Amino acid sequence: MDRLTSMAVFVKAVDLGSFAAAAAALDLSGPMIGKHVRFLEERLGVRLINRTTRRQSLTDFGRAYYERCRLVLAEAEAADALAADQLSEPRGKLRVIMPVHFGRRCVAPILLQLAQRYPALELDLSFSDPIADLAEDGCDLAIRTGILEDQAGVIARRIARQRMVVCASPSYLEMHGWPRQLGDLGSHQAIIYRRSGRVVQPWLFPRGDQAAV
Template sequence: MDRLSSMAVFVRAADLGSFAAAADAFEISGPMVGKHVRFLEERLGVRLLNRTTRRQSLTEAGQAYYERCRAVLAEAEAADAVVADELSEPRGRLRVTMPALLGRHCIAPLLMKLARKYPHLELDLSFADPIADIVEAGYDLAIRTGDLDDQSGLIARRIASQRMVVCGARSYLRANGKPKSLDDLAAHQAIIYRRSGRVRPWLFPQQDQPAREIMPSGRLRLDDLEAIADAAAQGMGLAWLPYWLVRERLNAGALVDLFGGQVEFLYDCHALWPRSPRLPLAEAHDMTQAPGPPLTPRPPSGRALGR
């Protein structure tokens, strides 16, 4: 007998709880299901299923073998699908979760371009700053920035970096002076980004050393980056923000980049997805050709968002 076929029958029998149900699923006879299971048991030299007239259950060895069989069958299906995908266009549903602002400004435009190109592709997008459990929530792909926490069961690829700049309005600088160095920041009002009750430091790279951390101080604390950019443009203080978010304000003169890109910090942007099953074909097609950050599980490009 073919071992892969017998594995598939065994897994289905375990999932459905009976040989009869597995026989119906594969359109074979009940005795043939039994032959497939016995073939595996004889080959392995262990009993995989305990069977009575009323019920069946996996043995301890059967449970371990069942888990590995599921993984093997999933990989076999993925291998078949790779070849099939080469002959077809992306289709099906792609569920993606991403930070709200980064998603709207940088990621969604790429996905919209992909959706226009491939009419059989469905997108299910979540714009949410709280980090979701990818597997538990059923997402195919997640976009995250900064340091990654627990990655167990996930594949992660750096897909881009986002420039961070210190900026302020001309009205604020006229009233309070322009800082000439990082040490001068302590004497200025900062508009503070507080997320999940935590104030995050401003980070600045140093030659061959860990990034310098400056804890901002000020009377405004906000949990929305867009609101911080608006407050900074109104002269309420200095802000440390992603370049892609304030680019238009800088170009229009509403904000000024205080250090001219000399001490900019790059936050890595990652794509994460479950190790199994594989992503739909959508993730493999042409996303690096669109403007903005690449969104594809390939080696990092080193691009900086907004450049």
Template structure:
């Protein structure tokens, strides 16, 4: 058997926790994945892992062999990518995971334009608001809000920072004037949540502290666009990133309230695996996104 391929199957089986998952990643059958592992063990004259019906566990030698195999494969892939970058165009499959609305509105158009400029570049865009495991799921890039993801085999670069705004339909806001964020607790709010539990709306205060305010829960949705729609329909106040409602504010379909008060700012990061050599397609995508959006 191809020992290089067998090493790759072995590494993937350890990373994903099963022969079946490794087989799926390589497009082979689970029995064939098992044959690759047994071929390695026969070549080495030792057992690399202890298998049960529920899990697989590496032997001490298996763990050391896994670490070396991973390093060897990384070097080989980096060498291949380096040569291909120098002799060819931007090509191959670029897999990117994006938050649903932000990704659809601000990132996907940039990547589609990039693919238009480079006909040999293929795109796989996965839209989800759940955090993704880039290394386990095999993505080249990710865009996420929150804290940077440096460490753990990942590198992150800050893309942009947007203020959170409290907004409402014009008639709704006019009938419920607000002077202080704390007054929101007496009014209806439209909340975003993936877990089913609403989080308080946060407002920076002097001294680096924050004020948490929890309006009455009128609606709880897991889609930002639907929250903006419900807000425009007059269902209550909403606390949303300004990038999402910019057009609605400019056209007067929504109005921002509490404009005299400091706003929490939400950061977005571009994240990619910490590899010795990034493929040209990944580097070009990073450059294209950061050129348009970087803070």
């Protein structure tokens, strides 16, 4: 039997004055109440309750043990309440790393609203584009764009889709002309987004249900 449960049954039996009343209050059978009390008595090696067919009374040790059990159960309730409070309102430090531009423009405003809603939550925000090692960097959450190549030891979720576009300044187009078809791009200059020295992915352009590089 669980000792804490048996303590709670014992205290209820003392508070209500009989095993029958405790059984009704706890939705247990009368014999089960007796089993919990006997479990404590056998574990302690001492009688807690003097019980006859008409009445029950605490022994001297039982009275002292009853008071201690009340304290233990109150502390257990307080501990459970603390855990429930932690679950009901986020608190503590949340370390988040995110891409510079996407993070500042899209993610940070949402996190700041979250911090305003939960004052006990402390945000530690980092902005960088390289792929982060959550364990090495001590991060709780990393928001990244692109394909996650190594998912070992992490839980990954897609939160949004990002669409890349090809654009050019009016002065560039005036100097070099407009590309009319995909093949024309090969003769144009381009500024390509790289991550950790590598092009993130080739340029893909939709063509019907397929993609052409």
